Amino acid sequence: MSYELQVNGKRHRVDTDADTPLLYVLRNELGLNGAKFGCGLGQCGACTVTLDGAPVMSCIVPVSVVGARKIGTVEGLGTATQPGVLQQAFIDEQAAQCGYCIAGMIMRAQALLDQHPAPSDEQIRRHMMPNLCRCGTHMRILRAVRRAADTLKAQDGGGRS
Amino acid sequence: MNAPANSGRRRLLVGVGSLTLAFSLHPAWAQEGGKKKDGGLPGSLEKEPWLDAWIRIDANNAVTVFTGKAELGQGIRTALLQVAAEELQVNPDRIRMVTADTARTPNEGYTAGSHSMQDSGTALRHAAAQVRFILSGMAAGRFQVADSALTLRDGVFEAPGGRRVSYGELLAGRQLHLKADGKAPLRPRAVHTVSGKPLRRTDILAKVSGGIAYAQDLRLPGMVHARVVRPPSQASRLESVDIATVARQPGVLKVVRDGRYLAVIADGEYRAVKAATLLARAARWSVPASLPGTRDVPAEVRARPAEAMPILKRGSMQQDGRTLSATYTRPWQLHASIGPSCAVAQLVDGQYTVWTHSQGVYPLREALAEMLGVDKDTIRCIHVEGSGCYGHNGADDVAADAALLARSYPGRPVRVQWMREEEHAWEPIGPAMLVEARATLGVDGRIADWEYAVTSPSHNNRPGKAGNLLAATHLAKPFTPPPGKPIPQPEGGGDRNAIPYYVLPNARVTHRFQHNAPLRTSALRSLGAYCNVFAIESFMDELAQAAHADPVAFRLRHLDDPRAIDVVKLAANKFGWGRGKPGPRRGRGFAFARYKNLAAYCALALEVEVARETGFVRIVRAVAAVDCGEIVNPDGVRNQIEGGIIQSASWTLLEQVRFDERQIQTVDWASYPILRFNQVPGQLEVHLIDRPGEPFLGTGEASQGPAAAALANAVAQAAGVRVRDLPLDRARMRNA
Numbered sequence: 001m002s003y004e005l006q007v008n009g010k011r012h013r014v015d016t017d018a019d020t021p022l023l024y025v026l027r028n029e030l031g032l033n034g035a036k037f038g039c040g041l042g043q044c045g046a047c048t049v050t051l052d053g054a055p056v057m058s059c060i061v062p063v064s065v066v067g068a069r070k071i072g073t074v075e076g077l078g079t080a081t082q083p084g085v086l087q088q089a090f091i092d093e094q095a096a097q098c099g100y101c102i103a104g105m106i107m108r109a110q111a112l113l114d115q116h117p118a119p120s121d122e123q124i125r126r127h128m129m130p131n132l133c134r135c136g137t138h139m140r141i142l143r144a145v146r147r148a149a150d151t152l153k154a155q156d157g158g159g160r161s
Numbered sequence: 162m163n164a165p166a167n168s169g170r171r172r173l174l175v176g177v178g179s180l181t182l183a184f185s186l187h188p189a190w191a192q193e194g195g196k197k198k199d200g201g202l203p204g205s206l207e208k209e210p211w212l213d214a215w216i217r218i219d220a221n222n223a224v225t226v227f228t229g230k231a232e233l234g235q236g237i238r239t240a241l242l243q244v245a246a247e248e249l250q251v252n253p254d255r256i257r258m259v260t261a262d263t264a265r266t267p268n269e270g271y272t273a274g275s276h277s278m279q280d281s282g283t284a285l286r287h288a289a290a291q292v293r294f295i296l297s298g299m300a301a302g303r304f305q306v307a308d309s310a311l312t313l314r315d316g317v318f319e320a321p322g323g324r325r326v327s328y329g330e331l332l333a334g335r336q337l338h339l340k341a342d343g344k345a346p347l348r349p350r351a352v353h354t355v356s357g358k359p360l361r362r363t364d365i366l367a368k369v370s371g372g373i374a375y376a377q378d379l380r381l382p383g384m385v386h387a388r389v390v391r392p393p394s395q396a397s398r399l400e401s402v403d404i405a406t407v408a409r410q411p412g413v414l415k416v417v418r419d420g421r422y423l424a425v426i427a428d429g430e431y432r433a434v435k436a437a438t439l440l441a442r443a444a445r446w447s448v449p450a451s452l453p454g455t456r457d458v459p460a461e462v463r464a465r466p467a468e469a470m471p472i473l474k475r476g477s478m479q480q481d482g483r484t485l486s487a488t489y490t491r492p493w494q495l496h497a498s499i500g501p502s503c504a505v506a507q508l509v510d511g512q513y514t515v516w517t518h519s520q521g522v523y524p525l526r527e528a529l530a531e532m533l534g535v536d537k538d539t540i541r542c543i544h545v546e547g548s549g550c551y552g553h554n555g556a557d558d559v560a561a562d563a564a565l566l567a568r569s570y571p572g573r574p575v576r577v578q579w580m581r582e583e584e585h586a587w588e589p590i591g592p593a594m595l596v597e598a599r600a601t602l603g604v605d606g607r608i609a610d611w612e613y614a615v616t617s618p619s620h621n622n623r624p625g626k627a628g629n630l631l632a633a634t635h636l637a638k639p640f641t642p643p644p645g646k647p648i649p650q651p652e653g654g655g656d657r658n659a660i661p662y663y664v665l666p667n668a669r670v671t672h673r674f675q676h677n678a679p680l681r682t683s684a685l686r687s688l689g690a691y692c693n694v695f696a697i698e699s700f701m702d703e704l705a706q707a708a709h710a711d712p713v714a715f716r717l718r719h720l721d722d723p724r725a726i727d728v729v730k731l732a733a734n735k736f737g738w739g740r741g742k743p744g745p746r747r748g749r750g751f752a753f754a755r756y757k758n759l760a761a762y763c764a765l766a767l768e769v770e771v772a773r774e775t776g777f778v779r780i781v782r783a784v785a786a787v788d789c790g791e792i793v794n795p796d797g798v799r800n801q802i803e804g805g806i807i808q809s810a811s812w813t814l815l816e817q818v819r820f821d822e823r824q825i826q827t828v829d830w831a832s833y834p835i836l837r838f839n840q841v842p843g844q845l846e847v848h849l850i851d852r853p854g855e856p857f858l859g860t861g862e863a864s865q866g867p868a869a870a871a872l873a874n875a876v877a878q879a880a881g882v883r884v885r886d887l888p889l890d891r892a893r894m895r896n897a
Contacts, residue, residue: 017411017431024431033378034371038499039581040434043830046499075371087369094361094796097804098234098549099368100377100500106369128838132830134499135234135549136807138841140800 003063007032008076014063022066023047023058026073034074034103038132045131048104049073055111055130074103077110085155086110089148090141097135105131109145117152124149204283205229206341209267213336215288216245222316222329224249224256226285229269230277231261231520232364234549235861236797237277239362243793244282247356248289248348251316251328258363261522261544271521271623273552273684274652275760275859282793282857284341291345292328292337299331350791350853357851359796364546376518376545377503381574384505385414386430387566388437390423390444391583392635394824395681396451397421402444410436417569420637424562424577426570434580450822452679458817459490459886462595467616467673472650473660476667479601480609485707486599489696489885493818494591495827496685497835500548501579502555502588506563508571513540515567517560518547521623525557528624529564532633532640540564551808553623553683555579555588561630582828587631590818591685592618592678594655596696606708607718610667613697617655618678619645620688631681645682647674652757658690658866661697662755663719680820687862690756691809692887694866695873698752699885702874712751712874713738722755724788727850728764729753732786735848736766746771747781748878752870754863761789761863765806767842769875776894778814778876782844785864790855798860799847805864806845811836813869814889 001018004011007030014029021040026032026049035058038046042060049058050072078084083091086106096102105128112119112127119127124145133141201207209215209229217225226245232238238258246253259265261272269281293313300318301308303326311318316328350357367374392399399421407425408416412432417424425440427433453461505516513533519525522542530537542560550556562577579587594617603609626643627633633640648654656672685691705715713733720726733739733751743749748771753764767783787802815834819826827833869887877883882897 016429019435020429020431024429028380028430031380032371033373033375036375036377036500037578038501039830041581041829041831043581044499073371074369078370080366080370080372083366083370090369091361091365094365094800096234096362096365096368097236097800098499098546099365099374100234100498100548102368103371125838132499132835132837134497134551134808134835136804136811136836136841137800138807138836138838139803139845142838142841 001064003066005066005071006068007071008073016063018062018064020063021059022049022061022063022071025063026058032073032075036100036103045108046101046104048107048131050107050111053111053114055108072107072110074106077106085151086113086148089144089151093140093144093147095137095140095144097137101131101133105133105141109148112145113149113152117149117156119149121146202341203287203343205267205269205280206284206287206343208269210340211338212288212292212341213338214267215285216249216292217336218328218332220329220332220334222327224251224316224328225259226256227259227266228281228285229261229267230281231272231544232546233272233520234546235801236362236794237272238364239360240278240793240797241281241285242363243356243360245285245289247353248286249293249316250313253355253360255315263522263526264541268523270524273520275756275861275863278793278857278859286347287343287345288341290347291341294345295337295339296328296331300326303331356793357791360794374546375500376505376516376547377500377578379505379516379545379576381505384574384576385426385428385570386433387424387426387562387575387577388433388580389562389577389583390437390441391587392421393446393448394451397446397448400445400447402440404443407436407440407443410439415570416440417566420635420639422632422635424566426566426575448823452820452822452824454822455493455817455819458492458593459488459595462490462593462616465675465677467675470647470672470674471669472656472672473668473670475665478610478612478667478669480603480667482601482603482609483707484599484601485703487700487703487885489596489598489692489699491594491692491695491887493593493680494685494812494816495585495818495833496551496554496588497833498548498550498554498584501581501584502559503547503576503578504560504563505574505576506560506567507574508567511539513564513567515540515542515560515564516545517542517556518545518550519556519560520550520553524623524625525560528557528627528630529561532561532627532630533564533568551686553589555584557624557629558587558631561632565632585828585833586825589622589681589683592620592655592682594689594692596692598696598700600700600704602704602708606710608663608665608704611661611665612669613659614671614673615656615659615689615693616673616675617689618675618682619647620654620682620684621646621648622681622683642681644676647672651759653689655689656693657688657757658693658754660758662722662725662758664721665719686808687756687865690754690862690866691812691869694752694754695869695887698754698867698870699873702877703883711739716753724762725753725755728762728786728788731848731850732764732766732784735786735846736784738766743768743878746773746879748875748880750871750873750875750878752867752874754866756863761787761858761860763787763802763863763867765864765867765871767871767875769872769879771876771879771894776891778889778894779840780810780842783842784846784848786848786850787860787863788850788852789858789860789863790852791857792849792851793857795849798849801860802847802864803845805862806868807836807841809865809868810872813872813887814840817888
């Protein structure tokens with residue numbers, strides 16, 4: 001089957017089986033490495049991307065149900081040379097060990113900051129709960145999300161006041 | 162005829178006439194060189210003494226540093242880079258690091274046991290210092306000045322008058338094929354510019370931006386995808402399987418059956434997944450009752466035969482005083498990597514290439530060669546980072562899968578990734594352990610005698626042998642796993658940290674080693690230290706309570722190593738130990754250990770709150786103090802200690818592999834939950850004691866044991882009841 005997908009603001013046409021989870025399409029058809037296979041069961045969040053801004057586990061979303069919704073992956077936030085605000089915050093806090101969960105963490109956090117630009121610490125913790133980290137980098141991940149929120153607030157305040 | 166390497170060496174020596182002079186000018190430097198007392202070379206130089214095996218400098222002054230250790234997410238690539246950059250006096254961003262690769266790097270065995278800084282860091286430090294020293298002599302010779310007159314910046318010497326020459330120009334395309342001697346002067350800490358300072362990890366940029374960061378991300382030209390269908394259990398027999406239907410599925414290139422080893426190779430990854438699901442349904446297995454079940458872990462561990470190996474006999478027992486005894490257990494636990502294990506292999510013209518996140522590319526190559534029946538020189542294993550492994554997980558096994566399937570589908574790269582259920586059910590498991598402790602408290606409030614026995618199967622079933630590779634045990638001509646072996650003291654396996662670090666004039670410690678276990682077991686981060694430190698430090702608290710002593714004061718009473726005393730006092734002070742009282746349902750706990758009794762020191766204080774109705778344990782705050790010798794990357798050390806504490810909290814509060822009489826039942830994150838954001842500490846502080854000039858001590862495994870014990874001690878105070886069987890999960894805490 002052929003599908004048109006909107007990924008990080010660009011249209012892509014892919015030919016794949018209808019039941020293929022979005023994760024495999026992103027990784028293998030579009031060559032996007034950010035979303036990771038962790039469980040294939042929607043339990044760990046390593047595959048988290050956004051659909052119209054909402055975080056989803058792409059390992060359990062068949063490509064056939066995505067439709068016209070806008071797909072966001074970590075590649076859409078910035079690059080290694082020009083990282084986006086959240087990516088920069090994760091770099092500044094050195095918020096990774098093995099890092100396998102990190103792209104998913106960033107995308108879940110992005111969904112939060114899009115909706116609640118000034119979240120409380122408690123809100124961040126609650127929002128991040130679905131995503132698992134095995135290295136125990138949680139404290140740094142929380143700090144990175146906090147830092148990104150503070151950066152966005154400062155930028156926003158500076159830009160609009 | 163000389164080998165080319167030797168003739169290269171001769172050419173070089175001809176070109177550097179000033180070298181012997183330079184050495185003879187500084188005889189005192191030999192004593193700073195860090196030679197071991199037994200006369201061996203420092204770190205891994207003992208195994209690989211050639212300087213150009215570690216450091217190569219091209220004519221254009223490009224520097225490449227080689228290490229046999231692998232980046233596992235612990236940041237070792239960055240720390241080793243700092244060590245080399247410091248001694249070479251080359252900017253870190255100009256150094257290319259090449260890690261574990263059987264075709265290119267030294268053989269440093271496994272990246273394990275918190276050994277990388279001791280082994281590879283020490284080797285690189287001395288190799289780099291010697292390279293700098295030799296080149297300094299060459300530059301001095303070229304400019305006819307004393308080498309003290311030279312300044313060195315980013316690999317370029319400058320002599321008085323502004324004359325300059327770079328490392329690369331001095332070597333002019335030759336390499337320093339000389340043996341290390343461990344005698345070159347090391348740069349003193351006071352002048353360090355790179356080592357001892359935080360340096361951002363070199364691998365994180367790719368990880369936050371979707372770069373190719375992992376074996377899982379490799380996408381080679383013509384690559385095909387494979388999935389394996391495992392038996393329901395290791396004892397299962399394959400009665401029948403209908404391969405034909407699966408072979409007709411779209412995209413399926415090959416269905417492999419070799420004994421009870423089943424796999425599919427397909428043109429797309431999800432097609433391989435679907436075909437493997439069908440193949441699993443098409444297989445009929447007989448699944449015998451081969452397991453003991455997990456209803457009563459302590460009884461099961463106790464029931465299995467064990468060989469008693471005394472590891473400490475000091476003084477005499479039966480001292481006067483009050484006797485306490487207690488039994489502690491740890492269940493079967495998993496590495497549970499977030500990313501299931503993955504490898505890519507290809508067979509081209511009789512040569513295998515295997516991209517793997519194994520912790521030991523050289524031992525893996527030995528095992529693969531035996532399994533495939535080929536010479537090891539026909540196999541190249543290249544380390545590529547994977548998801549964090551925390552010890553011997555599925556990495557080697559999936560490399561074996563990829564190699565077997567590359568053999569059956571030659572010419573194309575074959576990528577295999579395990580499914581979640583496979584990783585949970587088939588990774589080598591951290592063994593269940595049992596500790597029986599007894600001690601006599603003397604009238605002076607000190608421990609008068611101490612008797613301790615730890616029962617455990619092997620923590621070391623790593624490859625080296627084909628029988629250590631899961632797939633090899635399922636083939637039509639199966640390989641048998643070699644018997645598990647204990648790891649001798651002082652490092653120990655199940656008995657790692659079984660000997661307390663405290664001053665105990667009368668003590669007996671026994672390792673009860675179990676030659677057989679119902680499940681495949683192997684190294685899980687910190688090995689037996691996790692359970693032994695949990696047991697010893699829990700028992701220390703019980704003894705302190707019996708002695709009506711403060712737990713920290715009681716520990717200090719039994720410590721004589723000043724560095725141990727320093728970390729205990731620092732953790733206690735930073736935490737505010739003894740100040741105020743915890744609120745209702747809250748408790749405070751303390752613990753200390755020196756990893757393996759010879760590596761990093763770690764002390765930990767923490768406060769918990771235990772919810773009465775739910776049994777939920779919340780870590781309010783935790784404060785750790787660490788001494789790992791001379792620190793290379795302070796932020797890297799903090800990251801390792803924080804991670805160790807949180808991972809240990811997960812093991813300690815939540816984790817247990819469960820199985821019935823036939824098969825493992827904990828095969829996903831629902832049945833084997835791990836710590837989530839709601840349960841990680843409210844605050845977590847790590848305080849470091851730097852010891853310039855002291856040997857590097859690894860930190861990857863320093864905090865797990867202390868974290869478990871501090872948690873158990875805090876929970877005991879909060880709940881008013883001591884639970885001695887792990888995990889301290891909600892069910893246990895509700896019933897406590």
